[in-house]
Amino acid sequence: METTDADGCRGRGRRRCPDKGAAILAATLTLLAEQGFARMTLEGVARAAGVSKATLHLRFRSKSALAAAALRTLRHDAAPPDTGDVSADVVARLADFAATLTQARGTTLIGACLAEQAHTPELLELFREHAVRPRREAMRRLLERARARGALVGGADPDLLASALLGTFWADRLAGRSTDRDWARRTAAAVLDPMLPP
Template identity: 50%
Template sequence: MHDDKTTRGAGRPRSAEKNDAILRAALDLLARQGYVRMTLDQVAAAAGVSKSTIHLRWKTKADLLAAALAAVQAADAPPPSGDDRADLLAILRDFAATIARVNGMALIGTCLAEEDHMPELLALLRARSVMPRRALLREVLERAREEGRIRPDADLEAAVSGLVGPFYADYLAGRGGHPGWAEQAVDLTLAALRPQGNR
């Protein structure tokens, strides 16, 4: 009897590898073609598996995309270093790497474009990726506020938007991926949040 995670034949991928290939293919096709035009046959062909292999794991296209969008979720927070700037930079760099890995800007565009017909796609992206990432940034800022390094009246939600917003704005302005974007965002945000006597 074979373990599900072992190779069952020469050249055949293990189950975890199949899952990853299917999820990557689903995200790529969703980003490029949208929900309606994307088919499970296309996902199977792109992932190098049969359609029945997909159906063994996920019953519907919506189930598959829920799992694929879950794969975009934020990484666990790095252990606090005690350095607010370093902690915020680590989270933003991981965010940018995730966006690059999953063709995230096209994926976001597709979810926005499909909002009228499939609002659950955008809701899933928010729940699985956007909100967990924002929570990581907010935790760093809350700790800094509790320890007196930023103003007690600081609007932390606005500050979080100030940290991630430049990534999207630069992309739309044709400056996406420019070196130092994260450092600039963090330095500007922290400067605006410092207690008045520390400016």
């Protein structure tokens, strides 16, 4: 419609249909989470995204590249703000963590990445970078600031403490235990309360 597109390219040739990119990546992420990398097929992605298989190969060099691009769309949007109340802030972040990974079928998705470790290691790396690290870093900084202002007692390493808090999610999921909405509050209470100043 205009003469330049998002990349500043003059509009020579047919314009790339703008919806398809997002549809492809969304379908990929869904199927990746539902079926794992190896079981996900390009045929399935194409059907779910409403494009042809050839279009997938036109836009992504290979199946791995497609999965990687989909993982890159995992964003850390709208992190809850810090209020200064350590307990409340930790609970908020735990709830956000659990909600994100539950709704996005996080456990199956992480399974897909773990299972491909030997064959396609970049998948796990991307999942770490886009889904795990940002939330983990936010949690760590939160704890660090709390300790700095004396809101936490004891000398616990904030990194280890973040692992304990977030790891509880993985352990509970693996054990088949529920991680519903009350989970964040109970987890924070169990791990954090003993470290609060009296």
